Amino acid sequence: MKEQLEAIRVEALERIAEVEDIKTLQDIRITYLGKKGSLTSVLKGMGKLSKEERPVVGEIANKVRDAITTSLEAKIEVLENAALEKQLEAESIDVTLPGRPVKVGGPHLLTSIVEEIEDLFIGMGYEIKEGPEVETDYFNFEALNLPKNHPARDMQDTFYITNELLLRTHTSPVQARTMREYKGIKPFKMICPGKVYRRDNDDATHSHQFTQIEGLYVDKNVRMSDLKGTLDTFAKKMFGEDRSIRLRPSFFPFTEPSVEMDISCKVCNGEGCSVCKGTGWIEILGGGMVHPNVLEMAGYDPQVYSGFAFGMGPERIAMLKYGVNDIRTFYTNDVRFLKQYHQA
Amino acid sequence: MLVSYNWLKNYVDLGEITPEELAEKITKSGIEVEGVEYVAEESADVVIGYVASCEKHPDADKLNLCQVNVGEETLQIVCGAPNVEQGQKVAVAKPGAKLPGGIKIKRVKLRGVESNGMICSLQELGMDEKYIPSQFADGIFVFPEDAPVGESVNTYLNLDDAVLELDVLANRADAMSMLGVAYEVAAILGEDVNLPEESVTFSEDESAEDYISVNVDAKDLNPYYGAFLIKDVEIKPSPLWMRNYLMAAGIRPINNVVDITNYVLMEYGQPLHAFDYDRFNSKEILVRRAVEGEKIVTLDDQERTLTSDMLVITNGSVPTAIAGVMGGANTEVVEGTKTVLLEAAYFEGSSIRKTVKETGLRSESSSRFEKGVDPNRVKKAGLRACQLLQQYANGKVLTGVAEHDDLDKAEKVVSVITDAINERLGTEITDSELGDIFQRLQFSFDQNENSFTIHVPTRRKDITIFEDMVEEVARIYGYDKLPYTLPQGSNQAGALTGRQLVKRRIKRFMQGAGLMETLTYSLTNEKSVKQLMSPEVKAQNPVPVSLSLPMSEDRKYLRLSILPELLKTLSYNEARNQSDLAYYELGSVFISDETLLTKQPKEQLRLAAALTGKWTEQPWQQEKKEVDFFVAKGIIEGLFNFLNLEVTFKPAKLDNMHHGRTAVIELNENTVGFVGQIHPTLAKELDLRETYVMEVNIDSLLSAFNNVPSYEDIPRYPAVTRDIAFILDKETLAGEVKQKIKEAGAPLVNSVQIFDLYEGANLPEGKKSIAYRLLYQDPNKTLKDEEVDASYERIIETINSEFGAYVRS
Numbered sequence A: 001m002k003e004q005l006e007a008i009r010v011e012a013l014e015r016i017a018e019v020e021d022i023k024t025l026q027d028i029r030i031t032y033l034g035k036k037g038s039l040t041s042v043l044k045g046m047g048k049l050s051k052e053e054r055p056v057v058g059e060i061a062n063k064v065r066d067a068i069t070t071s072l073e074a075k076i077e078v079l080e081n082a083a084l085e086k087q088l089e090a091e092s093i094d095v096t097l098p099g100r101p102v103k104v105g106g107p108h109l110l111t112s113i114v115e116e117i118e119d120l121f122i123g124m125g126y127e128i129k130e131g132p133e134v135e136t137d138y139f140n141f142e143a144l145n146l147p148k149n150h151p152a153r154d155m156q157d158t159f160y161i162t163n164e165l166l167l168r169t170h171t172s173p174v175q176a177r178t179m180r181e182y183k184g185i186k187p188f189k190m191i192c193p194g195k196v197y198r199r200d201n202d203d204a205t206h207s208h209q210f211t212q213i214e215g216l217y218v219d220k221n222v223r224m225s226d227l228k229g230t231l232d233t234f235a236k237k238m239f240g241e242d243r244s245i246r247l248r249p250s251f252f253p254f255t256e257p258s259v260e261m262d263i264s265c266k267v268c269n270g271e272g273c274s275v276c277k278g279t280g281w282i283e284i285l286g287g288g289m290v291h292p293n294v295l296e297m298a299g300y301d302p303q304v305y306s307g308f309a310f311g312m313g314p315e316r317i318a319m320l321k322y323g324v325n326d327i328r329t330f331y332t333n334d335v336r337f338l339k340q341y342h343q344a
Numbered sequence B: 001m002l003v004s005y006n007w008l009k010n011y012v013d014l015g016e017i018t019p020e021e022l023a024e025k026i027t028k029s030g031i032e033v034e035g036v037e038y039v040a041e042e043s044a045d046v047v048i049g050y051v052a053s054c055e056k057h058p059d060a061d062k063l064n065l066c067q068v069n070v071g072e073e074t075l076q077i078v079c080g081a082p083n084v085e086q087g088q089k090v091a092v093a094k095p096g097a098k099l100p101g102g103i104k105i106k107r108v109k110l111r112g113v114e115s116n117g118m119i120c121s122l123q124e125l126g127m128d129e130k131y132i133p134s135q136f137a138d139g140i141f142v143f144p145e146d147a148p149v150g151e152s153v154n155t156y157l158n159l160d161d162a163v164l165e166l167d168v169l170a171n172r173a174d175a176m177s178m179l180g181v182a183y184e185v186a187a188i189l190g191e192d193v194n195l196p197e198e199s200v201t202f203s204e205d206e207s208a209e210d211y212i213s214v215n216v217d218a219k220d221l222n223p224y225y226g227a228f229l230i231k232d233v234e235i236k237p238s239p240l241w242m243r244n245y246l247m248a249a250g251i252r253p254i255n256n257v258v259d260i261t262n263y264v265l266m267e268y269g270q271p272l273h274a275f276d277y278d279r280f281n282s283k284e285i286l287v288r289r290a291v292e293g294e295k296i297v298t299l300d301d302q303e304r305t306l307t308s309d310m311l312v313i314t315n316g317s318v319p320t321a322i323a324g325v326m327g328g329a330n331t332e333v334v335e336g337t338k339t340v341l342l343e344a345a346y347f348e349g350s351s352i353r354k355t356v357k358e359t360g361l362r363s364e365s366s367s368r369f370e371k372g373v374d375p376n377r378v379k380k381a382g383l384r385a386c387q388l389l390q391q392y393a394n395g396k397v398l399t400g401v402a403e404h405d406d407l408d409k410a411e412k413v414v415s416v417i418t419d420a421i422n423e424r425l426g427t428e429i430t431d432s433e434l435g436d437i438f439q440r441l442q443f444s445f446d447q448n449e450n451s452f453t454i455h456v457p458t459r460r461k462d463i464t465i466f467e468d469m470v471e472e473v474a475r476i477y478g479y480d481k482l483p484y485t486l487p488q489g490s491n492q493a494g495a496l497t498g499r500q501l502v503k504r505r506i507k508r509f510m511q512g513a514g515l516m517e518t519l520t521y522s523l524t525n526e527k528s529v530k531q532l533m534s535p536e537v538k539a540q541n542p543v544p545v546s547l548s549l550p551m552s553e554d555r556k557y558l559r560l561s562i563l564p565e566l567l568k569t570l571s572y573n574e575a576r577n578q579s580d581l582a583y584y585e586l587g588s589v590f591i592s593d594e595t596l597l598t599k600q601p602k603e604q605l606r607l608a609a610a611l612t613g614k615w616t617e618q619p620w621q622q623e624k625k626e627v628d629f630f631v632a633k634g635i636i637e638g639l640f641n642f643l644n645l646e647v648t649f650k651p652a653k654l655d656n657m658h659h660g661r662t663a664v665i666e667l668n669e670n671t672v673g674f675v676g677q678i679h680p681t682l683a684k685e686l687d688l689r690e691t692y693v694m695e696v697n698i699d700s701l702l703s704a705f706n707n708v709p710s711y712e713d714i715p716r717y718p719a720v721t722r723d724i725a726f727i728l729d730k731e732t733l734a735g736e737v738k739q740k741i742k743e744a745g746a747p748l749v750n751s752v753q754i755f756d757l758y759e760g761a762n763l764p765e766g767k768k769s770i771a772y773r774l775l776y777q778d779p780n781k782t783l784k785d786e787e788v789d790a791s792y793e794r795i796i797e798t799i800n801s802e803f804g805a806y807v808r809s
Ligand SMILES: [Zn+2]
Pocket: A265, A266, A267, A268, A269, A270, A271, A272, A273, A274, A275, A276, A277, A278, A280, A281
């Protein structure tokens, strides 16, 4: 009987080794291990064995069963893996073909610049104020120390609607409005971005509509060195830590003293090149200490309060930072231009 | 203001400082120097020669054969200039010399005759044509008789001079003169100013008042008028040095009298005017406002009609000059003028500005009066001119001046304390440093320790208050020496407001949805301003806001819709073969119902979008998907969804829109915008293909929007879905049916979605089938089948009775 069992084991393992499909393996299981299978029929003859022999043969029979089962399962796994492999092979695709496109939109470059500047000043404790684009002569000029017939009004050619209403020529009226909102008592820091308009012929460097960001800080004991430090911080964040700034005296009716700020030229590192017209510096913004008349008109006592203000043009910043060479480009909205600054 | 470096040297010792270095220093101290240019671009190797003889060329009518003595030798030169003559002193380029523009002079034969050099015109020496005196414009330049033969022309013609171009802003009227610039440069360099002489030898026997009296009618506009009288003047060219300086300053020399008034204008910043006394035809000067409609022919031979705002100089009856702007042709100094009536006056800037605006005449004189001249220099300038007329026109200056004078010539007094200046600047300037700065500026002052009382010279009209003095101190001290500090005062948190935050989120949503942001102009033309207004804007009967003085008809009106200009950008791109476009813009429209604007228009924030071409770029493994109504609508639905706002769409017929493919958008039963296809006729006009647009009032959306949504429990009980398809009349609106389902199913029906539309075979004529998916949910318990069934039946009954619809099985 031992010989019989051994013969079954050898034969079964040989057959399992030869098989190449799962169906035949199921047949083999039935042939050897099934209720009518050869191992079962051999074991049916166990009754004829002596009491001593029975456990010995039983153990051998169990070993044979285990050997066949293990071999069957191992073979099934091999065959299943092979089948899956074959299926994956059949499913393969050309991964070098393009993906399904996602529609990509994006911000206008000027929006990106404005938001970058907004975030930078928010970080320094500034709030953002907005105001109307159609302004009164009072807020656009008079409240800013530019009475009617002031010579400096010639500096700005204005689109008038009526004698008293106009398209704002700068975002400064928002400053005048904010000072009145805070009633001459509350210290504040604000910036005001927005669209402004000038009576200019559109060309590579002029646009009748453009954007501006101005800032204003009013408090007790505001110093001109605070303006210098603030603008320096701004310039380094906006244009790079290696930039330096230069302040020059200038003139604006709403500030005294007034400054013009240059940053060192990125192209030539201050050596002088065509971009900076050989000076090593590029003019970037204007500002100054708020004129006492402006404070006083808004209800802030210039003996107690002082302030600084500054203003800049995002178009100019974009032109310098990204090398855009025609201001009209921002307003023609050529899709090939807009796409260049998706990520900006 | 053009400042000649050589001229400036007459007033300030410039030492070894180069024009470029000087420019840099002036810029850093507050007056921007926009450029430094040299009178001649390159210096020429040219000398003064004497034309010993001049004969006709034997073989050429238009050429002359000259023997020219250039000092060491005499050169035979063939010259084609029409004005060459024997006995002249001329500019000679010898063989080997290089002229500006790279011309090299060689020995040549001209029509068989040897020519050893060239007699030069001023143009050939590199001077700007527009400043060359007219008598030399078409020929060679002729030197005065005393010009030294053999010497280089460079210094003699001031060709080595550098000209600094100063951008003088409105506040620095003082820098509109050589003396003003001299004071500025002296303060920067710490040097002294050498003032010019005003020493006139008056002719004792007669006085100006014997010949002229001055009466000022418009005293408010003309506080000072001085009239000098100079007899026996000899009209001739002014001295060469004066002509050189004038040319460098951008003024073309005319004759000695005119040149002298211009020279003093540049030197003192005080405009003067010379009348021909013999043609003045009266012994009285009357300064008054012009009579409305009064006429004068000005120096440029134009007849000008005057208004009552303008100030005129008259001879008692007729105008002889527009005060401070331009003289009259009838009293102009000409070749035969013998007696000069010289005006030195102070005219108020505001009046001059108005006159300039109305006449369009802007001159060196008017621009100085506009900014304001120095009251203490008016009469001095007159005297200076008299001195020069005596010197260079052999004039006899009559004693005294006929004048009207109630001009305030007092100096302003400003007091400052050192500490206050330091507090404002953030500096630690000492008392003695401060005193030194005032000294350099040549401001006289009284000092009591840290307290200064400063007498501001009248030339510096810009300094009237403490803050002005702070700027003076800062700029002479040096802006570059100011420390870097950050604000020390009260701190506030910076943050976007809710509205600003939502605006940014709306932009992000639109960008995420695949649209590019644009910026178009707010100004548009008459046709566009009336197009594509959203119905709720149109309902307000807006009157387009128009500019009183537009630059062009194309940019005259403030937009009432963003779409017309946005569509133009689509056309712009289409014309450049960029055809698949999805654009949006967030910006204001300007709504007013006033024909004559008395108050600011309402500025409403609107979101516009325009789509055309393929929605999916480079479609791959899927069919080409063109933009359609539902793409546009999907974007709006997405936006409102994103903002948790419920919105409904209703079919609408709007101008310039496709009548079957347009819907108005309603939020809480108010129209807030529209979406649809633009009318094919409009599309054709704009060279656009099928194009879809939308516009939404963002202000109304922002006010409905809740920035802080309240928390809702996540449902704990399972939801039940039921699908239902109705056979409906084709005209029945799917959205209305959906609304009814919701109402009939309330409160158990949580949401209703349309998921299928079928039209075609197996359906009766004129019918369509629409499938809805209903989501039942009870927040408090698990729904029972009976409850859902009952609701379901109720819905079917309602839809059947409302729309005559039945369930498709
Ligand atoms: Zn550079």
